[in-house]
Amino acid sequence: MSILNKKTDQELIHIYLDGKETALAALLERYKSKIYTSIYMKVKDEYLAEDIFQETFIKVINTLKGGKYNDEGKFLPWVMRIAHNMIIDHFRKEKRAPSIVNTEGFDIFDVLDFSDENVESKMLREQRDIDLKKMIQKLPDDQKEVLIMRHFCDMSFKDIADITEVSINTALGRMRYALANLRKMIEGQSLMLQIG
Template sequence: MNVQSNDRVLLSRYLSGDRSAISQLIERHSRRVRDYIRMLVKDRDVAEDIFQETFIKAVRVIDEGRYCDNGKFLSWILRIAHNQVIDHFRAQRQDKSVTEAEAGYDLLGSLRLAEKTVEDEIVSRQIESDVRMLIEMLPPEQREVVMMRYFGGQSFKEIAKQTGVSINTALGRMRYALINLRRMIKEKNLVLC
């Protein structure tokens, strides 16, 4: 019996009243989900909170009868985790600006090798702000692929699996995102170097 079948059996048992089945289902996927969240947030305590929230939300959706079992429980739970991470960063951004380290990516990594002057810092912050603004202007599907690929370090295979699309669709979304970013940079006469 494959993992997807086992997931279906456990979900069915849980919905039939076997409360231990949900614990088994969570345990089966906990390492993968926890590792994914930690990769994005880089803080063990925050990652653990998001991990708990992810499964609380998943159980709530299942209990409310809104989960559609298409044999892709892991992809579904990873999507919830991803959304929880995004919600975490949005909440942080409302409190204060999110630094690159907190967001789990290094936008200007090549510049970190040298000592920065005050001027370099100002330019770096402006470039980061401009790039974030442009990414926020992308259509949601394109923005998601950019975030997962460049800031989450995921392969297109992983992106396709987590977003529920084919690899070609994920690649296409990235291609259109890059085209749109180049167009916006040109339209706004931005210099990103």
């Protein structure tokens, strides 16, 4: 498998299409965390996220085997778009709108790697993370979505624009507004902390 890990996405796809199933497993291993996290933050339900994740990869497999995948070097954005569409389809069936960030259960901050830290630093970081999550939750959904895709899923603005079906300028604008709104909330909170 380590030889496969050194292959590009396109190489792995071609190897998979030539009949080597482990190539798809290598692709899945490469991106499962980003894809699952993106789905989970939108549906806020572990079991539903797992179901949509599986449905996404069933569609990926069917598309690859059907020869319908357009090999443009954009495997992750393509899979993210499929996942995004699966989520939309689910909520259309359920007739309710998705929200982006969950303040309970799975926590994106838990998967971030931090170096060894003392107890005081850890407590301060945990409180900062709690405060930041509360502020992110208050952002409009379109701003939350761009912020999460950019900072927690490490996606480019072009990929974000493609997945959310807006222009790059719109995605950039949403990010600017999200950061400006967070800045205002942080300044307001520190002002309240000084007064209180």
